[in-house]
Amino acid sequence: MRRSPRSTRPAHPVPLRLMHWIGVYAMGCMMFSGWTIYNASPSLPFVFPHWTALGGWLGGALAWHLGAMWLLMLDGLAYIVYGLATGHFRRHLRLSSPPDFARDLGAALRFRLAHRLGHYNAVQRTLYAGVVAVVVLQVLAGLAIWKPVQLQWLVDLFGQYPVARHIHLALMLAIASFVVVHVSLVAIHPRTLKSMLASVPMESEEQP
């Protein structure tokens, strides 16, 4: 494999890397404490393993959940403002056309999709834009079940309180699925992990 010509721009600018890892921490706190809260009264016939439980008991888990939510919301707001202001969303997360998506998905499933640091293919664009949208919806669903009286209008967007609660659970599963796929792809392309940690130059758009 030929080396890609080096450019001086990092694959991921410092603010993005910072927001990514703050988001990982906040989302981790939210997910693991959320599992403990769910376990207090499981609405489906399963519970999450106790060794994953953050907070240890319902009161502790809620303290984590209602604390980490501020970090997640601040991080998410900063990311959205950054993404809109710098054109990051426009350049990197704009959804590709369905034929492009089908082509890249086919290549990805055959493990033949090239990965160039700093450039997202159609599958990545869809996954990343999708998870951003799901996290925004998840925060809204969470606020709805936190304040079903004071934010009644928000509950009405999702249906009744018990419906919003199940949507919150379903969106969590969607985010967890994304994490599984995302981390698996990073494991296949370990240099992407390095590029999210350190300043690794962006690779050329040309096919390597």
Place this chain on the structure above:
Amino acid sequence: MTAPHRRVAVKPDDLASELARASRRGFLRRTLSLGGLAMLSGCDLSTHSGVDDALRAVLRFDDRVQAALFSRQRLAATYPAADITRPFRFNAYYPDWQVRAVPDNWALHVTGRVGRKQSWTVSELMALPQESQITRHICIEGWSQIGQWSGVPLRVFLQRTGADLGARYVAFRCYDGYSTSIDMASALHPQTILALDFDTRPLEPQWGAPVRLRIPTKLGFKSAKNLEAIEVTSRFPGGYWENQGYDWFAGV
């Protein structure tokens, strides 16, 4: 514990200090499991109390946000009688077989910053104006159910007792050992009632006889059952669950 050649393995005094330390750290120890440690790799045992303090500080911040979000005009949704959950789920800090009967000579005591520190019988409470509501009871555990309660609006009751409505808290003590407290703004909310009836019948002990708080703008654990005393105060009263780490404002 440090003396090297002690004959008795564990003395009561040793246990006492251990227990005191355990209870001081109780909240924290329950907040930190393997999942907690995974999120806090790098923290050792000595910093755990700092994490605990940070969590408590965030809960106090959350309480201020909740108080700001709260509006005395905004009503909890009400439902038609057909939506009432049947059978209604029993809930307390003990199982239902431990429900206690109403004590003989029961009366509701009113103390603190009130004009008339009198005690009220059920028939005296029944003589006050009554309100009925069919609202959703939302438990901190996440489940919810719709029920019907009727009784005296707490606002009306506080006015009748000549309570200082500028006081900060209204605290509730129950004959089953439970306790809780709410902010004055929530106490004066039109849907906050001292319920005497559940499902159109006088309260039975498991539903909070003879009088319970019903406050649909807060989580279920704030709707204290089996009341025996109400105190109007500006000194933070805490509560059974709140003292263990449940968020105090607990608004919905």
